[in-house]
Amino acid sequence: MGLAERRKALGYSQEELAQLLGVDRTTVGRWENGRVYPQPPQRRGLAAVLEVSLEELDSLLGPLRGSARETGGNQSSEPPNAGDPDEMIRRAFLRILSVSGALTVLPVDEAEALAEGVRGGVPADFARMNSHLWQVYQLSRSKEAVYPVVRDQLATLNDALTGHHGSPRPLLNAAADLFQLAGEVAFDGNRYADAAASYALAASVSKDAQAYDLWACALVRHAYVDMSERRYRQAAQMLDAAERLAGRGDRNLSTRHWVSSVQAEAYAALGDLEACERAMDRAETVRDLTADSVNGGWLRFDGARLAEERGSRYVRLGRLGLAEEALERALAQTALAPGQSYRRRGAVLTDLAAIGAKRRDAEQVVAYGKEAISLARASGSGYVGRRLRGLCDEFGPLSRDHRVGELRAEIATLGTP
Incomplete structure (x- = not known):
């Protein structure tokens, strides 16, 4: 059959x-x-x-x-993914990687000889455009809507790389930045393989540019792919490498604090309360930085989400009283913030529903779960859908309650956008 x-x-x-x-x-x-x-x-x-x-x-x-x-071993004349936009963007990524790698090893005069001039923009333009795209991504209800613009920016960057005069480092930074954004869009849509490939490319180009903060952030995002697939020890190893890179980066940026926050998530999943709390305490010191420590693009960690992040870690560790206090505070913050991310609020609601499941409180599960489902549908966020599917693992005996059973059925209908 x-x-x-x-x-x-x-x-x-x-x-x-x-x-x-x-x-x-x-x-x-x-x-x-x-x-x-x-x-x-x-x-x-x-x-x-x-x-x-x-x-x-x-x-x-x-x-x-x-x-x-x-x-019988012969390649089809029409590959299964022919014309697939994701396949097209992967090919473009690899082309950028090849060209940027060549530019880093050639002397400047030979690199300049690769083309007659810059076609499609200068490095500063790419930095500004990428920063704008990150803002659009952050405020968009549907993250997938940003993808076509990322493809356009990628094509322009391809042209610029093959026609660039001077040091390639600014354009390499722009490419690493753009790869991370494309990875975020793929990750939100549950396309883990595409996300991991994008983050790996970002790390490779960041290494060529000796951009330690960009490099560390690419590894942090790659660790999220591992955690989404429950490979927590591998994620912790990736984050250890990111921590060392962040230590070589700009001390005025919040890179090392973001690494610590995500390390706390990995430690919580591994059941290590002591290591989790140490990491969260390190992350909290982000408040000591100046207001310009966040670049608004590939590095957005400013401590604003520490309450919900700490609450999520405590849920994982079974410290329900501490978790609920932090998450309720975070829920109030997400209700008040203008242009607030549906994805962020949906994650907080899912954690509060998980607390209800651990307490065998069907009403709390259903109340928070239904609101999270509504946000997942309104935004098309695969991330919130993924969190909700994880919630189902917590239901246990509550699954016999018809209201929780109906909630499980609604969660099952959430697909990948």
Whole structure:
């Protein structure tokens, strides 16, 4: 039996299945005809809707058409992801990496000879545009909406790199900055492989530019991918490297404080209360920095989220009283802040629902959970959806309560934008 047969056996049309998973009908069609595989978060939702295990889902999906297994080793004339915008942006990333790597090893006069002039902008223009894009990303309800603009900026940067006069370092910084933004968009959409690739490219270019703060921030973001897939020890190792790099960076920036805050999250997941609290205390010293210590782009850590971050760590560690106090304070802050991120408020609500689950308080779970679902749908945030799916693991005996059961069913319908 294939995927289409299983769908039909359960009485779903392609449109109905797509609606349940939050994807387009054509995406379901591509899964069924073997052109692409579902992304990891989509696979979990698809398996739940089709009432099969992940292993059974693999057998339903079968091999991709055009793969070596189906063609006897011959490459298909039309790759499964031909024309896929994500594949196009990956190729552009690799092109920038290749060109920037060449520029860093060539003498300045030879680098200048690569082209006749700068086409599409100067380094200062890229820094300003990237900073603007980060602001748009931060304020956008739907993070995916920023993606087309990132692609346009990437194309312009490609042109500038091949025609740049002088030191390549400012453009390398701009490329590393842009890679991190593209990674954030992919991460919010649960496209972990794309996010990890973008962060790895950002780290590589930052290394070439000897930009230690950019480099450390790329590793922090990469650690978030590991934590999202519950590889906490690997995340802690990545963050240790980021801590060493941040120590070589600009002491006027908040890089090292952000590293400490994320280290606290990894330690909490590993159950190490002492290390978690030490890391949070280090993060708190960000308040000692001046107001211009945050660049507003790839480094946005200013301590404004410390209450919710501390609360989230305490939830993970089972310190519910301390967690609730911090999260309620954070919830009030997110209600008052202008242009506040749906993603940020949704995460706080999910943590408060998790406290209710640990206390076996179905009313608290449902009240906070439903509001978080509403924000996830309004914003299309894969991040909030992912947090809500993690909440389901906390339900335990509460799953027998029909209200919690209905909440679980609503969470299952949250798909990847």
